[in-house]
Amino acid sequence: MLSPESLKKIDREVAKYPAEHKQSAVMSALRIAQDEKGWLAPETIAFVAHYLDLQPIAAQEVATFYNMYDLKPVGKHKITVCTNLSCTLMGAESAVEYLQRKLGIGFGETTPDGRFTLKEGECMGACGDAPLFQLNNRKICAKLSPETIDAILAGLE
Amino acid sequence: MLNIEIDGKQLTVEPGTTIIDAADAAGIYIPRFCYHKKLSVAANCRMCLVQVEKAPKPMPACATPVTDGMKVMTRSETALKAQKAVMEFLLINHPLDCPICDQGGECQLQDLAVGYGMGNSRYAEEKRVVLNKNIGPLISTDMTRCIHCTRCVRFGQEIAGIMEMGQIGRGEHSEITTFIESSIGSELSGNIIDLCPVGALTSKPFRYSARGWELTTRPSISPHDGLGANLAVETKNNSVFRVLPRDNEEINECWLSDKDRFAYEGLNSPERLQRPMVKRYGEWRECDWPEALEAVAGGLKRVRSENGDAQIGALASPHATVEELYLLHKLMHGIGNGNVDHRLRQSDFSADANLQGAPWLGMAIAEVEKLDSVLVVGSTLRADHPLLAHRLRQAVKRGAQLNLINPVDDDLLCDVANKAIVAPDAMVQTLDQVRRALAGESVAGMAGSIAASLRQGERKAVLLGNLAQHHPRYADLHAMAQQVAELLGAKFGFLGEAANSVGAYLAGAVPDEAGMNAAQMLEEPRRAYILLGTEAELDSYNPAKTLAALQSAQLVVALSPYKHHALDYAHVLLPVAPFSETSGTFVSTEGRAQSFSAAVKPLGETRPAWKVLRVLGNLMELPGFDYESSEQVRAEALHGDLSAKLNNRLKAPVAKPVGAAAGGLQRIGEVPIYHADSIVRRAAALQKTAAAGVPTAAMNGETLDRAGVVEGMDVIVCQGAGSVVLKAARDDRLPHDCVRVPAGHPATAMLGGMLDEIVVERAG
Amino acid sequence: MANTPKGQNEVIFHSIHLPESWKLANYLAVGGYDALKKVLAEKMPPDEIISQLKISALRGRGGAGFPTGLKWSFMPRNYEGDKYLVCNSDEGEPGTFKDRDIILYNPHQLIEGMIIGGYTLGAKVGYNYIHGEIWEAYERFEEALDEARAAGLLGKNILGSGLDFDIHAHHGFGAYVCGEETALLESIEGKKGQPRFKPPFPASFGLYGKPTTINNTETLASIPYIVRHGGQKFLDLGKPNNGGTKIFSVSGHVGKPGNYEVAMGTPFSELLAMAGGVRGGRKLKAVIPGGSSVPVLPAEIMMQLTMDYDSIAQAGSYLGAGSVIVMDDTVCMVRALERLSYFYFEESCGQCTPCREGTGWLYRIIHRIEHGLGRPEDLDLLDSLAGNISGRTICALGDAAAMPVQGMLKHFRHEFEHHIQHKKCMV
Numbered sequence A: 001m002l003s004p005e006s007l008k009k010i011d012r013e014v015a016k017y018p019a020e021h022k023q024s025a026v027m028s029a030l031r032i033a034q035d036e037k038g039w040l041a042p043e044t045i046a047f048v049a050h051y052l053d054l055q056p057i058a059a060q061e062v063a064t065f066y067n068m069y070d071l072k073p074v075g076k077h078k079i080t081v082c083t084n085l086s087c088t089l090m091g092a093e094s095a096v097e098y099l100q101r102k103l104g105i106g107f108g109e110t111t112p113d114g115r116f117t118l119k120e121g122e123c124m125g126a127c128g129d130a131p132l133f134q135l136n137n138r139k140i141c142a143k144l145s146p147e148t149i150d151a152i153l154a155g156l157e
Numbered sequence B: 001m002l003n004i005e006i007d008g009k010q011l012t013v014e015p016g017t018t019i020i021d022a023a024d025a026a027g028i029y030i031p032r033f034c035y036h037k038k039l040s041v042a043a044n045c046r047m048c049l050v051q052v053e054k055a056p057k058p059m060p061a062c063a064t065p066v067t068d069g070m071k072v073m074t075r076s077e078t079a080l081k082a083q084k085a086v087m088e089f090l091l092i093n094h095p096l097d098c099p100i101c102d103q104g105g106e107c108q109l110q111d112l113a114v115g116y117g118m119g120n121s122r123y124a125e126e127k128r129v130v131l132n133k134n135i136g137p138l139i140s141t142d143m144t145r146c147i148h149c150t151r152c153v154r155f156g157q158e159i160a161g162i163m164e165m166g167q168i169g170r171g172e173h174s175e176i177t178t179f180i181e182s183s184i185g186s187e188l189s190g191n192i193i194d195l196c197p198v199g200a201l202t203s204k205p206f207r208y209s210a211r212g213w214e215l216t217t218r219p220s221i222s223p224h225d226g227l228g229a230n231l232a233v234e235t236k237n238n239s240v241f242r243v244l245p246r247d248n249e250e251i252n253e254c255w256l257s258d259k260d261r262f263a264y265e266g267l268n269s270p271e272r273l274q275r276p277m278v279k280r281y282g283e284w285r286e287c288d289w290p291e292a293l294e295a296v297a298g299g300l301k302r303v304r305s306e307n308g309d310a311q312i313g314a315l316a317s318p319h320a321t322v323e324e325l326y327l328l329h330k331l332m333h334g335i336g337n338g339n340v341d342h343r344l345r346q347s348d349f350s351a352d353a354n355l356q357g358a359p360w361l362g363m364a365i366a367e368v369e370k371l372d373s374v375l376v377v378g379s380t381l382r383a384d385h386p387l388l389a390h391r392l393r394q395a396v397k398r399g400a401q402l403n404l405i406n407p408v409d410d411d412l413l414c415d416v417a418n419k420a421i422v423a424p425d426a427m428v429q430t431l432d433q434v435r436r437a438l439a440g441e442s443v444a445g446m447a448g449s450i451a452a453s454l455r456q457g458e459r460k461a462v463l464l465g466n467l468a469q470h471h472p473r474y475a476d477l478h479a480m481a482q483q484v485a486e487l488l489g490a491k492f493g494f495l496g497e498a499a500n501s502v503g504a505y506l507a508g509a510v511p512d513e514a515g516m517n518a519a520q521m522l523e524e525p526r527r528a529y530i531l532l533g534t535e536a537e538l539d540s541y542n543p544a545k546t547l548a549a550l551q552s553a554q555l556v557v558a559l560s561p562y563k564h565h566a567l568d569y570a571h572v573l574l575p576v577a578p579f580s581e582t583s584g585t586f587v588s589t590e591g592r593a594q595s596f597s598a599a600v601k602p603l604g605e606t607r608p609a610w611k612v613l614r615v616l617g618n619l620m621e622l623p624g625f626d627y628e629s630s631e632q633v634r635a636e637a638l639h640g641d642l643s644a645k646l647n648n649r650l651k652a653p654v655a656k657p658v659g660a661a662a663g664g665l666q667r668i669g670e671v672p673i674y675h676a677d678s679i680v681r682r683a684a685a686l687q688k689t690a691a692a693g694v695p696t697a698a699m700n701g702e703t704l705d706r707a708g709v710v711e712g713m714d715v716i717v718c719q720g721a722g723s724v725v726l727k728a729a730r731d732d733r734l735p736h737d738c739v740r741v742p743a744g745h746p747a748t749a750m751l752g753g754m755l756d757e758i759v760v761e762r763a764g
Numbered sequence C: 001m002a003n004t005p006k007g008q009n010e011v012i013f014h015s016i017h018l019p020e021s022w023k024l025a026n027y028l029a030v031g032g033y034d035a036l037k038k039v040l041a042e043k044m045p046p047d048e049i050i051s052q053l054k055i056s057a058l059r060g061r062g063g064a065g066f067p068t069g070l071k072w073s074f075m076p077r078n079y080e081g082d083k084y085l086v087c088n089s090d091e092g093e094p095g096t097f098k099d100r101d102i103i104l105y106n107p108h109q110l111i112e113g114m115i116i117g118g119y120t121l122g123a124k125v126g127y128n129y130i131h132g133e134i135w136e137a138y139e140r141f142e143e144a145l146d147e148a149r150a151a152g153l154l155g156k157n158i159l160g161s162g163l164d165f166d167i168h169a170h171h172g173f174g175a176y177v178c179g180e181e182t183a184l185l186e187s188i189e190g191k192k193g194q195p196r197f198k199p200p201f202p203a204s205f206g207l208y209g210k211p212t213t214i215n216n217t218e219t220l221a222s223i224p225y226i227v228r229h230g231g232q233k234f235l236d237l238g239k240p241n242n243g244g245t246k247i248f249s250v251s252g253h254v255g256k257p258g259n260y261e262v263a264m265g266t267p268f269s270e271l272l273a274m275a276g277g278v279r280g281g282r283k284l285k286a287v288i289p290g291g292s293s294v295p296v297l298p299a300e301i302m303m304q305l306t307m308d309y310d311s312i313a314q315a316g317s318y319l320g321a322g323s324v325i326v327m328d329d330t331v332c333m334v335r336a337l338e339r340l341s342y343f344y345f346e347e348s349c350g351q352c353t354p355c356r357e358g359t360g361w362l363y364r365i366i367h368r369i370e371h372g373l374g375r376p377e378d379l380d381l382l383d384s385l386a387g388n389i390s391g392r393t394i395c396a397l398g399d400a401a402a403m404p405v406q407g408m409l410k411h412f413r414h415e416f417e418h419h420i421q422h423k424k425c426m427v
Ligand SMILES: Cc1cc2nc3c(=O)[nH]c(=O)nc-3n(C[C@H](O)[C@H](O)[C@H](O)COP(=O)(O)O)c2cc1C
Pocket: C059, C060, C061, C062, C063, C064, C065, C066, C068, C071, C088, C089, C090, C091, C092, C093, C176, C177, C178, C179, C180, C181, C182, C214, C215, C216, C217, C219, C220, C395, C396, C397, C400
């Protein structure tokens, strides 16, 4: 179900916690599974639960509680724009407008070619660099302007 | 001790008590939803906010420990304001359509809203709608009504031992559900219906059939496993509509197993026998009682005079009442040699001569929870004794060490310190090794670890389960277990299989030296049989042999609430009352006699079996059958000090030397949870659960390979002349050379002994 | 990136101008790990460290401002079994972004602080819970941990002293409430981040039910300075009861948004000037001085205040985590509050009734007002609901949702009234 590399990564996370508390690694394990599969299908969640000796519902509780898990398929690149107060004061709205126009989609949507999904996010703890978005749960792209957005998107496969 | 004051009342309470517990004990009611005395404190509903002197804000009574000198006001303006605000929040997203809600009339939210509600709503937005979930045949959901108290979730984690319900999502979007709509599998699941304070989780079989206030409640006792759970049987129009628990801390606490809760559907089964029937020239015909009883008495008299007393045998169900079993005993002693037995699933009776009393739990049920180390031998524990399994789980949670010698490795939902999962044959050897280890021999391996674990702790017990009692070498297991217990200074007990397994001994439904036991009566077929409450081919150790014996008999009289397979082999069918339609007594596995009266009138022409047996005694012209009430029968049956009649010790506990195991494959034939007795077999909703599924022939991978079959394939399973086709299943936790094929099920009722040799071949 | 003028970065961002300041070698070059070495060499008694913390008047930088020395003294001393130290780097409150820079630019100082914490509190393991959205910081922290382990600074027998202490990073995945300390513990345990009812407090029942101390990143990163220079010197950097420097995250309508590490008690006006003043020379309208969950203060009041716990509290708000959101006169307060209310609605964990039900209700009313559907009675209703939430919930997220509403209604009620009456904005 998951590749040996992913399982190795999960094992590394498990090792961070006392042996009787494997459950502690469930967040990382779900993240690793999502990285490999693109999103968390029910069977992926069940697999992770099984791997960590949890009931599937316990893993599903976690997968549905934290925002960055995708419980439905997303595009190849997921763009999560923070629209909270600091970011809005600093121009998030025009960045969102530009992105939506450029990609032709709204929040929660994926481009027909499956390349981009746009999401609205909450505070990322990086407000000083607003406006900003987070790319694929990994990289924060800061101080957005039409030019920087063009450059970032052009750099993606 | 701490001195506190609640609403002006001075109270003295133990340190560590919460405000709500102190108030409850003093009879002061603080409103609550999430708090439940048997569950961990979640403090999430906030309904129990009270004012505490000097505290800057209202405190949740359920989670706030009292401190010395604390002054609590539960109904001050501050407290009421907080409680009313919480109620307002709870109601904004809750449908206000109580008249169409199944919980209407017995809803805690509805009740409290009357006292703490605001009247008109300040909420003008749209209400939340939550999709319903299908979580199986027993529980119906209406999740829009859920108030997120998480009692159901905590019940799974803390009592049932398995987290099947969870709260997914977060904030206002959180929902209670199972994993992607999977069905709940716990054998205790129905308790969440009682726990749910609103109409989000309700009983599926009961759904929309009646309103709480239309029902009449009668106290009763569970007729199923040996626990003796206290029931509230709820009736309307002379039929049973619902069964709920009655709190009894010493027995079932506030819980019921699903079997106890939902089996009542079997009472209303279309298979109920409503009039006596006789078979004449191969044709069944309904008749009236006098004719039927005359036929029985006449038939018995004929066998007596033509073939002798000893040619009559009686087989009874251990689910029958003390009164019924006692009169059967009296009847058999009156007309014959006392060929009467209730131990139909037992196969080894060689310990009988050594018995000194009725085998029982050996301790009180509540003591099970306090054990420090336990050895359970031969049990499908969760299926056979759901609430005893729960008590053991609580013990383990407290730190007790649970050890097992068992042919199956079913998940007990708690830590098992050591388990020897071995073929039925090898159970004897393993127990013997444990005994040797305790006697000082050096024993390696699992038996050694079990012995070491058993030495720990103060309170210890050795318990024999149903599989041990059915075992072909039961007498050896009994003797060894007794010795193990003696070596440890442990309690020694039996997990009583049926509601009246203990009572049946006390009522004399066992043969004395002159009489024949169940196995003998089938081994040497009798001319006539009286069957009390049993579907013999499903309830006996060796169905094939049982059926053959019954089919060859000249007279078979079946006293039963149901028209069943006896139509094939019986000559007279007498409709007798199930527990709900008669008064009677069960003696539970802890030796507690509990009497009950009828909850409803007998269906059709059904009669209580004790009355039928009384008339039969009279018709047979036997003395002493002039009872006027079941109480009189009880008084005679259970006279004297009951506890003195309970005894697990064999006079001379000698186990035969352990021989080599037989070759070939061995059957592991346990009784599935929802096929254990006639009532539950006919409970429609329980029959739709996974646990009631079609039997398979399960083997471990190697055994499958050796038989040349793979998982999912059809196989022919044979014992003696009987054979059936089943699907092969793979369970690598089973011991080698074993085939797990459940008994008690129509699909396997033509097979032989539950723990005997078995042959498996590829079909087709 | 932190952009405080030279001379201010005394405690935490002292090396931030150096290239690759996050590397172990570079940290060592500016005296890094000297405090730890001192503790180990002198076998400093834990009580001594705690008393220096008390002298320093270091107060928790995570928002509540609880005195750190006192918190550390709550940990049971002769406890047999595991104890834990947990660092809270889950900052996700709108306007807060200092801990990310600490981890990115000075991770070893945090590690050093945690090791000293482990030594003092008798914990063998520490966890750093890092906000889900800042993956780069998580990676950098993991690299720093590897460096420290390789150098014998972390793990078994640290620097040959016999001290065992290891640190692991736990990556969050998008839930503001996990910043609340008990939610954070639940999250490390692999569960939903739903806060626990207190008592019991983490010092007696924390991670895995063991005694646990939880501190903010900035709090822990301040420890080496105090140990090295003494509590008095740290106290002297700030003002009584408000020791040290503090990092202020300035965002919104300023010329140079960013992190500024300045002395406690620095006048707000100076901080604003450092951050480039109000952007475009516009008029200052209001400031949220401590992150989105504290009450807003109008410009007139704010300009009188100094940046420390006591001064801001006297004005009816809180210093919080030092997250300063600056708003000029183009800001519509109804819209601002609508966005914040949505945040708390979205982030409520869903556990306790007043917060789960109340945050959605608050948001919907404000949303309605913003969209021209407000009713005259709405403002009293908002006030009443906020009052019914605060102080009645399991964790302080409920209060955090109520306070912005209460603050806005207190200082900018007229704007809301205008919206309701005219169905549109006044700015
Ligand atoms: C809703 C909520 C969010 C919080 N978020 C954070 C946070 O992101 N970082 C933090 O250090 N403390 C946060 N706190 C405060 C913590 O609960 C805790 O007080 C703090 O981590 C203690 O560290 P300190 O004493 O060093 O400040 C939050 C509290 C609440 C109620």
